[in-house]
Amino acid sequence: MFDLIIMLSRYLFVLYIGLYLWEAIVYIAYEQGGYLGSPYRAISVQRRLIVLMHLTAFLILSYNPETYLFDWQALLFGAIALVFILVAIQLLDRFYYEGCPLIWTGMLFLMDVSLIMLQRIAPASAHRQLLWMALGLIGMLALPSLLRLIPRFEIFEWAYIIVCYGLLLSTQLFGVEHGGSRNWLEIGDLSFQPSELAKFLFVFYLASVFRKRVELRELLITGFLSAGVVILLVLQKDLGAALIFFMTFMVMLYIATSNEFLFLLGMGAASAAAAVAYRLFSHVRVRVAAWQDPWADIDHGGYQIVSSLFAITTYGLLGSGLTKGMPKSVPVVESDCIFAAICEEFGVLFGAGIICIFIMLLYRGIRITLDCNRRYYSLLAVGITVMLAFQAFVIIGGVIKFIPLTGVTLPLVSYGGTSVLVSLMMLGILQWVCVYCEQHNQAAQETSLRYVEGGHSHE
Numbered sequence: 001m002f003d004l005i006i007m008l009s010r011y012l013f014v015l016y017i018g019l020y021l022w023e024a025i026v027y028i029a030y031e032q033g034g035y036l037g038s039p040y041r042a043i044s045v046q047r048r049l050i051v052l053m054h055l056t057a058f059l060i061l062s063y064n065p066e067t068y069l070f071d072w073q074a075l076l077f078g079a080i081a082l083v084f085i086l087v088a089i090q091l092l093d094r095f096y097y098e099g100c101p102l103i104w105t106g107m108l109f110l111m112d113v114s115l116i117m118l119q120r121i122a123p124a125s126a127h128r129q130l131l132w133m134a135l136g137l138i139g140m141l142a143l144p145s146l147l148r149l150i151p152r153f154e155i156f157e158w159a160y161i162i163v164c165y166g167l168l169l170s171t172q173l174f175g176v177e178h179g180g181s182r183n184w185l186e187i188g189d190l191s192f193q194p195s196e197l198a199k200f201l202f203v204f205y206l207a208s209v210f211r212k213r214v215e216l217r218e219l220l221i222t223g224f225l226s227a228g229v230v231i232l233l234v235l236q237k238d239l240g241a242a243l244i245f246f247m248t249f250m251v252m253l254y255i256a257t258s259n260e261f262l263f264l265l266g267m268g269a270a271s272a273a274a275a276v277a278y279r280l281f282s283h284v285r286v287r288v289a290a291w292q293d294p295w296a297d298i299d300h301g302g303y304q305i306v307s308s309l310f311a312i313t314t315y316g317l318l319g320s321g322l323t324k325g326m327p328k329s330v331p332v333v334e335s336d337c338i339f340a341a342i343c344e345e346f347g348v349l350f351g352a353g354i355i356c357i358f359i360m361l362l363y364r365g366i367r368i369t370l371d372c373n374r375r376y377y378s379l380l381a382v383g384i385t386v387m388l389a390f391q392a393f394v395i396i397g398g399v400i401k402f403i404p405l406t407g408v409t410l411p412l413v414s415y416g417g418t419s420v421l422v423s424l425m426m427l428g429i430l431q432w433v434c435v436y437c438e439q440h441n442q443a444a445q446e447t448s449l450r451y452v453e454g455g456h457s458h459e
Helices: 002-031 039-062 072-095 101-121 123-149 153-174 194-210 216-235 239-257 260-280 282-292 303-313 338-346 348-371 375-399 417-458
Strands: 176-178 181-187 190-192
Touching: 002 039, 002 101, 002 338, 002 348, 039 072, 039 101, 072 101, 072 123, 101 123, 101 338, 101 348, 101 417, 123 417, 153 181, 153 194, 153 216, 190 194, 194 216, 194 239, 194 375, 194 417, 216 239, 239 260, 239 282, 239 375, 260 282, 282 303, 303 338, 303 348, 303 375, 338 348, 338 375, 348 375, 348 417, 375 417
Parallel strands: none
Antiparallel strands: 176 181, 181 190
C-alpha cells in the first residue's frame, strides 16, 4: 500500500511544480499587460504549493513501512522546516513588501527541495542546512538597515578587491583540501569556502569600478586584478568558481562598455588560457578526460559522472519515487550532484521544472536590472543575477555531461553552509535594488504628475 502511495506521489510532485510554473506565467503575463488571472492569487497559490510539496514529502520520508510507524525525529524536523518557511514568508513580505514576490517563492521552493533531498540523503546535513538558511534569512532581513547606514558604499572599491584577495590568499597559506580542491578554511569545527564570500565582494568591486566612465588605464588595472582572482582559483583547483568569476567579469564588462571587441578579446584570451591550463595542470586534464569519455575510466575519474547519468536516466520522466531510488550511490551527491538525485527520485520532468525556476530567477534579475535608473545598483543586480545563473548552469551542465563537471554547488539546493548563506544574501541585495527601483520610480511618477497638474492649474 505504501509503495502505491509513493508511485502516486510522483504525479503529485510533477503537478506541484507544473502548477507553480504556470502561476509564475500568470504573474508575468499581468506585468506585461496580459491577463491570465490575478497576480496576487498566483503568488498565494505558489506559496500553498510549496507547503503541499513539503507536507507530501515529509510524510513519505518519516514513514517506516517495516514498522508501520512514523519516525518522530523526521516529523519534528519537517514541522520545524515548515514553520521556518511560513515565518520566512511573513517576514519577507514585511521587510521587502515592494520587492518581487516571484523571487521569494522561487527561493523558498528551491530551499524546500534542498531540505527534502538532504533529509532523504543525510538527515544531519539537512539539520545543518536549515540552520544556515535561518542565518541567511536573518542576514537578508538586516540588509536594508545595514545598507541605509552606508549610503555610498560604491566608494569602497579598493577595500572590496583587497579583502577578496585576502580571502583567496588565505587558502594558500592556511587552507585544507576537500574533494581535490584546496579552497577550504577550518576554524575549530567550522569549515567554509572563502571563494563563496569572495563572490559577494567581487561583484561589489566590479559594480563600483564600472559605475563611472572607465578609462583605458583603469580598465587594464581592473582586468589585471580580475585575472589574478581567476588565477588564484585555478591554482586552488577550484575550476568551477574560476569559470563563474570570469564570466561574471566578462558580462559586467560588456554591459558597462557595450564594446564587442573587448568581449571577444576577453573570450579569446580565456580560450588560450584554458589551453595552457590543460597542458600545465593534471587535474584539468583529468576533468576533461572524464567529460569526453567517462566510461574509459569508470572506476576512477569517470565514476561520478557515469553514476550521475545513470541516476538521471534510469527512472524516466517521473522518477523512481521519493525513497525508492539510490541517490547515495553517486559520489558527493549532497553537494556536487544533488540535481542527479532530484531527477532520480522526482523524475526528469521535475528536474526540468527546477531549471525553469532558475530561468525565472534569471528573468526577474534582468528585469530589475533594466528597470533600475541608478547605474551602480543596476550593475549590482546584473552581477548577482549572472553569478547565480551561471553557477546553476555550470553545475547542472556538468551533471548532465554538457560541460566538464566541476565542484560547485547548485544555488540554494546543494548542501553547503557558506554557499547557502551567500546565495541568500545576494538575493537580498537583488530584492533591495528592486525595492529601490520601485520607490524611486513611484516618486518620479508622482513628481511628474504634480508638475503636470501644476502646469495645468497655472494655465
